[in-house]
Amino acid sequence: MTDEARQQRTKVQQIADDLKAAIERGEDGFRPGERLPGENALASQYGVASLTARRALKLLSTEGLVESKKGAGARVLSVQPIRRRGIPRLASEQWGSGKSIWAADDHRAPDVDQISVQENTTPPEHIRNVLALASGEQACVRSRRYVMEGRPVMLAASYLPQELVAGSPIVQADTGPGGIYARLSDLGHAPTRFREEIRVRLPTSEEAARLSIPTDRAVIKLARTAFDAAGRAVEVNEMTLDTAAYVLDYEFDA
Amino acid sequence: MTDEARQQRTKVQQIADDLKAAIERGEDGFRPGERLPGENALASQYGVASLTARRALKLLSTEGLVESKKGAGARVLSVQPIRRRGIPRLASEQWGSGKSIWAADDHRAPDVDQISVQENTTPPEHIRNVLALASGEQACVRSRRYVMEGRPVMLAASYLPQELVAGSPIVQADTGPGGIYARLSDLGHAPTRFREEIRVRLPTSEEAARLSIPTDRAVIKLARTAFDAAGRAVEVNEMTLDTAAYVLDYEFDA
Incomplete structure (x- = not known):
């Protein structure tokens, strides 16, 4: 992995960690059914490319913490396990x-x-x-x-x-x-x-x-x-x- | 995802499925400590690009089924859980x-x-x-x-x-x-x-x-x-x- 790729990956992971922690704590805006910040909002908040923010959101949906719908962004899953x-x-x-x-x-x-x-x-x-x-x-x-x-x-x-x-x-x-x-x-x-x-x-x-x-x-x-x-x-x-x-x-x- | 990306992903998954099944069944060449076929061998066997084969091998190492060492290829993990x-x-x-x-x-x-x-x-x-x-x-x-x-x-x-x-x-x-x-x-x-x-x-x-x-x-x-x-x-x-x-x-x- 190049240094740049490693750095980007670390950023992806950091954004994902932050979002997951907010969901786990049930913070305002991160409760079941609520819509997460979009990739552009996250990109400007963290000062990263929107692709990086998109990858962080993708990690959460792989894990099943959020539901992503085309055009509607990612919502925190409202179904309890x-x-x-x-x-x-x-x-x-x-x-x-x-x-x-x-x-x-x-x-x-x-x-x-x-x-x-x-x-x-x-x-x-x-x-x-x-x-x-x-x-x-x-x-x-x-x-x-x-x-x-x-x-x-x-x-x-x-x-x-x-x-x-x-x-x-x-x-x-x-x-x-x-x-x-x-x-x-x-x-x-x-x-x-x-x-x-x-x-x-x-x-x-x-x-x-x-x-x-x-x-x-x-x-x-x-x-x-x-x-x-x-x-x-x-x-x-x-x-x-x-x-x-x-x-x-x-x-x-x- | 484009059709091409989807097709490549299906190929990656198919190769990974085959390798995992061989490891699970303990087939010749797929026993603990044995070296898996390299990405070039897999690529020609499946008629795919070597990047596709590499991604399949990467999936196995993500899952912890094989250990990959630079230059030495991937070996089936010999440590039992x-x-x-x-x-x-x-x-x-x-x-x-x-x-x-x-x-x-x-x-x-x-x-x-x-x-x-x-x-x-x-x-x-x-x-x-x-x-x-x-x-x-x-x-x-x-x-x-x-x-x-x-x-x-x-x-x-x-x-x-x-x-x-x-x-x-x-x-x-x-x-x-x-x-x-x-x-x-x-x-x-x-x-x-x-x-x-x-x-x-x-x-x-x-x-x-x-x-x-x-x-x-x-x-x-x-x-x-x-x-x-x-x-x-x-x-x-x-x-x-x-x-x-x-x-x-x-x-x-x-």
């Missing part, structure tokens, strides 16, 4: 009584707008390993997309051993009250323990397209494994979350 | 017996290479709220940087109510066996419940510099609040994690 409670929402009293596992999420539940169920598929290697599938054993995959107020927020793909779920309501689009955990319970494999593993990376082109996010905004990969009382992994749900849409929350006793 | 177990590591038997809370992390413990303790500070608004500090009440802040094999992986800033910890070993750099949770216990405020909140965003310039990561690689913000038996928030630890260095792991019963 979804609070996903990791532990209470999985407590057996939740799904045992037929409630959605989303019901614990601060009264806002994303809706499923796309669902597909595929039986007899060969899952990726890392899923096969966790499910301890022998060579030739197959899986049923339930793929869903979740939206909040029309905006895609999460993709989820649940993998279950094919022989375990064949012929059960789990292979239907609608699995009935309590969802797949209640149905696994009907089959004698009620989940008794969960593991959630969280990584962050950039999305694939396909993930970015399905979530309607820029390819340079990171996603959370959240893999949840459900174990039955015998310690068998009966489901792996691989979720892909828009990082701008979620706060993950885990509460537990010492 | 650190597994941070959220729940067992906080179990009271861990810190109660004087063990580090890091001991549960797959036998690899990051070291602290920077530590500073500041008393009588005014914490940011969101920390004040959680700690329920009245106006004028202050906090003690313990700031640390963690490194793994010489590489910075996490920043942490623990905020504790000043009046609670004044004069205790908590205001010393070395808090003694069991760390601050054992000392809070000595003070009659043993943590009995924890809450961990996870968000992902781009780093500030300062965070990126302290973690030695590019400013366009996302960080995990992990805020852990410790509550005593009376339900009082006695500590908020705001952590900033290099997303390339960590897998978070939560295990719990249904």
Whole structure:
């Protein structure tokens, strides 16, 4: 990088840092729904080229803090992130009584707008390993997309051993009250323990397209494994979350 | 964006997707420590300009999947991410017996290479709220940087109510066996419940510099609040994690 490029980059970052701090503090003019200063105003305020100011605004929209509309400038995003409670929402009293596992999420539940169920598929290697599938054993995959107020927020793909779920309501689009955990319970494999593993990376082109996010905004990969009382992994749900849409929350006793 | 720019960007993304898939599958030539094809090789393989290939390689290094050295090309990162177990590591038997809370992390413990303790500070608004500090009440802040094999992986800033910890070993750099949770216990405020909140965003310039990561690689913000038996928030630890260095792991019963 040339010195000039480095200097310009530092300026971009400084303007972005200032704007983000103002949004975080909820300063006047930086509250949800309010319009940020335009690139010309920022350029003259910081004494930089308008391209530099535009790049700073672009950083904020990549991150999902502002919404940019052609000609209308950038507005601070007015949608609050979804609070996903990791532990209470999985407590057996939740799904045992037929409630959605989303019901614990601060009264806002994303809706499923796309669902597909595929039986007899060969899952990726890392899923096969966790499910301890022998060579030739197959899986049923339930793929869903979740939206909040029309905006895609999460993709989820649940993998279950094919022989375990064949012929059960789990292979239907609608699995009935309590969802797949209640149905696994009907089959004698009620989940008794969960593991959630969280990584962050950039999305694939396909993930970015399905979530309607820029390819340079990171996603959370959240893999949840459900174990039955015998310690068998009966489901792996691989979720892909828009990082701008979620706060993950885990509460537990010492 | 012009059509040409969009097309180039799609090509960049496609090459990056292919390389990432090969790394994920651990294909020959794409295992940890192995050298990726150079930009010229990729350019001729995909029939694109070498700038396009270079941008694809840049995406991988932004994400932290490869290490690029001047003249030596890009190698697949050989360091495995650190597994941070959220729940067992906080179990009271861990810190109660004087063990580090890091001991549960797959036998690899990051070291602290920077530590500073500041008393009588005014914490940011969101920390004040959680700690329920009245106006004028202050906090003690313990700031640390963690490194793994010489590489910075996490920043942490623990905020504790000043009046609670004044004069205790908590205001010393070395808090003694069991760390601050054992000392809070000595003070009659043993943590009995924890809450961990996870968000992902781009780093500030300062965070990126302290973690030695590019400013366009996302960080995990992990805020852990410790509550005593009376339900009082006695500590908020705001952590900033290099997303390339960590897998978070939560295990719990249904």
